[in-house]
Amino acid sequence: MIPAADNSENWLDDLKWDEKGLIPAIAQDEKTAKVVMFAWMNRESLAMSVETGRAVYWSRSRKKIWAKGEESGHVQKIKSIRVDCDKDVILLSIEQIGGIACHTGRESCFYFRLEEREAVLEKQAKAPIKTRQYWKAVEPVIKNPDEIYK
Amino acid sequence: MIPAADNSENWLDDLKWDEKGLIPAIAQDEKTAKVVMFAWMNRESLAMSVETGRAVYWSRSRKKIWAKGEESGHVQKIKSIRVDCDKDVILLSIEQIGGIACHTGRESCFYFRLEEREAVLEKQAKAPIKTRQYWKAVEPVIKNPDEIYK
Numbered sequence: 463m464i465p466a467a468d469n470s471e472n473w474l475d476d477l478k479w480d481e482k483g484l485i486p487a488i489a490q491d492e493k494t495a496k497v498v499m500f501a502w503m504n505r506e507s508l509a510m511s512v513e514t515g516r517a518v519y520w521s522r523s524r525k526k527i528w529a530k531g532e533e534s535g536h537v538q539k540i541k542s543i544r545v546d547c548d549k550d551v552i553l554l555s556i557e558q559i560g561g562i563a564c565h566t567g568r569e570s571c572f573y574f575r576l577e578e579r580e581a582v583l584e585k586q587a588k589a590p591i592k593t594r595q596y597w598k599a600v601e602p603v604i605k606n607p608d609e610i611y612k
Numbered sequence: 613m614i615p616a617a618d619n620s621e622n623w624l625d626d627l628k629w630d631e632k633g634l635i636p637a638i639a640q641d642e643k644t645a646k647v648v649m650f651a652w653m654n655r656e657s658l659a660m661s662v663e664t665g666r667a668v669y670w671s672r673s674r675k676k677i678w679a680k681g682e683e684s685g686h687v688q689k690i691k692s693i694r695v696d697c698d699k700d701v702i703l704l705s706i707e708q709i710g711g712i713a714c715h716t717g718r719e720s721c722f723y724f725r726l727e728e729r730e731a732v733l734e735k736q737a738k739a740p741i742k743t744r745q746y747w748k749a750v751e752p753v754i755k756n757p758d759e760i761y762k
Contacts, residue, residue: 473726488638488650490647495646496645499696500696512726512745543726544724544725545724545726547714547718547724551650553647565697571696571697571701573697576692576693576694595623596622596626597623597626597699
């Protein structure tokens with residue numbers, strides 16, 4: 463365990479942590495190049511990620527360290543870690559064990575795509591284009607969540 | 613211009629905006645699959661993005677609507693818009709005009725990679741591995757920023 467107050471890691475000091483001590487992290491599959499997840503890290507979880515070579519996040523809802531895959535087995539092996547020009551966003555290149563990153567049993571969490579409704583009714587066809595759009599689930603469930611989280 | 617208080621766009625209501633009325637947005641190049649940028653959107657900028665087919669963000673530092681490329685010409689044409697399982701993160705698939713997303717003149721903002729220093733000194737070689745790492749710029753500058761922002 464790495465103490466959160468350990469200031470010896472200069473590369474951690476280089477980062478811009480937000481007012482809650484967090485930094486956004488994007489996980490991208492190394493092979494498919496798909497963006498599979500977005501989560502947050504605190505200093506401790508990022509240090510743990512580097513130490514263990516596995517993605518470790520900070521769960522804002524549960525307010526605790528969250529080693530990705532600790533329940534599902536869907537661990538993310540880290541291939542490389544990048545940060546952006548402002549040093550306030552992390553990009554992980556990962557190998558997604560099980561090929562499933564999402565708790566819904568899908569490969570990626572980004573499975574809703576903005577689509578236009580088919581204008582079946584005259585009334586809808588006359589509506590402004592923006593009100594005819596909706597979020598459509600476009601990626602298949604690979605494994606039933608009930609089977610993932612037993 | 614779309615009024616921010618216009619509640620008729622249901623797909624906008626479906627999203628979970630944070631306490632500041634913002635949502636994180638990831639921009640991914642449609643052709644190279646590179647993650648090129650991360651920024652924030654408010655309701656108005658996302659509505660404008662959909663209306664215009666160009667990425668429009670909310671600049672937290674300047675506290676104003678920021679049509680990407682308005683100064684640099686490096687516009688992002690939107691190919692598709694996705695949202696994640698929690699409906700609180702946007703993923704844009706874009707065509708990056710000029711092939712440069714970053715204000716530093718690079719293709720992507722994510723150009724720093726965490727690397728291990730070469731242990732040239734005995735002292736460094738004995739240091740804990742984490743203190744020997746640093747953020748190394750690994751992507752070339754395609755165009756000098758002075759030429760981009762005249």
